[in-house]
Amino acid sequence: MRLTVHILICFLSGILSPFATMAQAPIGPTMETNIDKIDSLTQLLYENIPSHLPLSDSFNHNQLNQDVFKSQMNQLGSSIAFPYNQHVALHIRYLMAQNGGFYEMLHKRMQLYFPIYEKVLDKYNLPQELKYVSIIESHLNPNAVSWCGATGLWQFMPYTGRSMGMRIDYNIDERKGIVQSTEKACEYFRNSYNQFGDWLMAIASYNCGAGNVQKAINRSGGKKDFWSIMPFLPRETQQYVPKFIAAAYVLSFTRYSTFNHNERSAVLVKTPVDSAISMGIIARYLNITEDEIVGYNREFIKKSTLGSQTHHLLLPYDVSMQFMAEKDSIYAFARREKAIEEANKPAYVQKWLPSYHKVQRGQTLYSIARKHGVTVQQIKAWNSLRGNYAPLGRTLIIYKMQWVNNHQG
Numbered sequence: 001m002r003l004t005v006h007i008l009i010c011f012l013s014g015i016l017s018p019f020a021t022m023a024q025a026p027i028g029p030t031m032e033t034n035i036d037k038i039d040s041l042t043q044l045l046y047e048n049i050p051s052h053l054p055l056s057d058s059f060n061h062n063q064l065n066q067d068v069f070k071s072q073m074n075q076l077g078s079s080i081a082f083p084y085n086q087h088v089a090l091h092i093r094y095l096m097a098q099n100g101g102f103y104e105m106l107h108k109r110m111q112l113y114f115p116i117y118e119k120v121l122d123k124y125n126l127p128q129e130l131k132y133v134s135i136i137e138s139h140l141n142p143n144a145v146s147w148c149g150a151t152g153l154w155q156f157m158p159y160t161g162r163s164m165g166m167r168i169d170y171n172i173d174e175r176k177g178i179v180q181s182t183e184k185a186c187e188y189f190r191n192s193y194n195q196f197g198d199w200l201m202a203i204a205s206y207n208c209g210a211g212n213v214q215k216a217i218n219r220s221g222g223k224k225d226f227w228s229i230m231p232f233l234p235r236e237t238q239q240y241v242p243k244f245i246a247a248a249y250v251l252s253f254t255r256y257s258t259f260n261h262n263e264r265s266a267v268l269v270k271t272p273v274d275s276a277i278s279m280g281i282i283a284r285y286l287n288i289t290e291d292e293i294v295g296y297n298r299e300f301i302k303k304s305t306l307g308s309q310t311h312h313l314l315l316p317y318d319v320s321m322q323f324m325a326e327k328d329s330i331y332a333f334a335r336r337e338k339a340i341e342e343a344n345k346p347a348y349v350q351k352w353l354p355s356y357h358k359v360q361r362g363q364t365l366y367s368i369a370r371k372h373g374v375t376v377q378q379i380k381a382w383n384s385l386r387g388n389y390a391p392l393g394r395t396l397i398i399y400k401m402q403w404v405n406n407h408q409g
Contacts, residue, residue: 091246177299
């Protein structure tokens with residue numbers, strides 16, 4: 001089996017990468033997240049391809065210059081231009097000053113997210129290096145929220161997300177979903193590149209919006225490259241693109257380009273799940289933690305699948321295969337647990353139930369409140385009253401805490 005996997009890895013590396021001996025592992029073009037298209041041998045193959053393979057570890061502050069930088073970055077084989085200048089050098093030094101714990105955390109997340117990023121980027125025929133934008137946006141934290149409300153791995157604002165068709169409500173926030181947010185980020189990159197014809201301009205647009213990039217072009221006299229319009233962009237965007245270039249370099253050519261988490265890729269697959277079943281039930285039946293399932297599916301704000309339709313959960317391959325094989329038993333287990341939960345509810349519980357009081361002549365809110373054992377403020381809130389007088393002849397709703405049979409509809 002190991003020999004077979006080794007042969008397959010070498011074969012795929014040769015046919016899918018122009019830099020077969022030195023380029024990053026070709027997960028993007030080959031990683032599959034459809035449960036119907038993965039068998040056990042394919043899974044074994046994917047897990048033995050590193051999630052992020054460094055090109056070299058030859059970083060030296062004193063030796064790094066334009067020629068060395070260009071020679072190294074050319075190994076990426078990217079269609080994105082990666083120039084070296086004082087702005088890029090400054091951010092490289094800053095990133096190299098971060099401690100190992102930061103990169104340990106980052107690589108652990110890369111192991112999970114990069115295989116999916118690379119698959120989606122390949123689907124849209126976009127440069128693989130765009131995945132580093134997510135690093136400078138959120139440090140690969142799906143729960144990241146900026147001061148202005150941008151959320152998720154790719155930091156979409158609510159308006160932008162909704163305008164691109166993302167679901168954002170009290171139950172689901174697709175800005176936090178791995179696949180959904182990456183799909184929309186790729187759509188944005190593609191549209192922005194089509195508008196400006198330059199990848200660095202498209203990346204700048206991702207940070208500050210196409211309108212600000214166009215204004216910078218106009219103020220520069222119509223120049224169409226990032227470095228010429230840089231002084232006319234918002235201050236944050238001026239450093240955004242150099243930071244992106246620095247991240248691509250540091251994570252490919254320095255000692256921070258690899259950690260133990262690189263040795264295996266996390267293989268997650270989209271698994272159809274009836275929305276009536278909760279994540280807790282799936283976790284209990286499959287003997288995994290609920291937090292683990294939630295970690296793969298951050299878009300679900302509640303720890304359950306919602307609505308009346310089928311949803312897709314991202315699950316580890318082995319877990320997904322077990323779920324599909326034992327789906328009927330899991331649904332039966334869910335029904336039994338629901339029945340047990342209902343049976344174990346207390347026979348009587350306290351609930352706020354409505355009663356009604358018609359205001360008579362001479363009554364005040366205070367006397368009515370005292371009669372029913374509530375407060376004046378409660379009566380005003382329940383009946384949307386602004387003044388402190390009782391409206392003569394009006395029927396007021398007053399809620400009272402009462403014991404009710406919990407098993408009655």
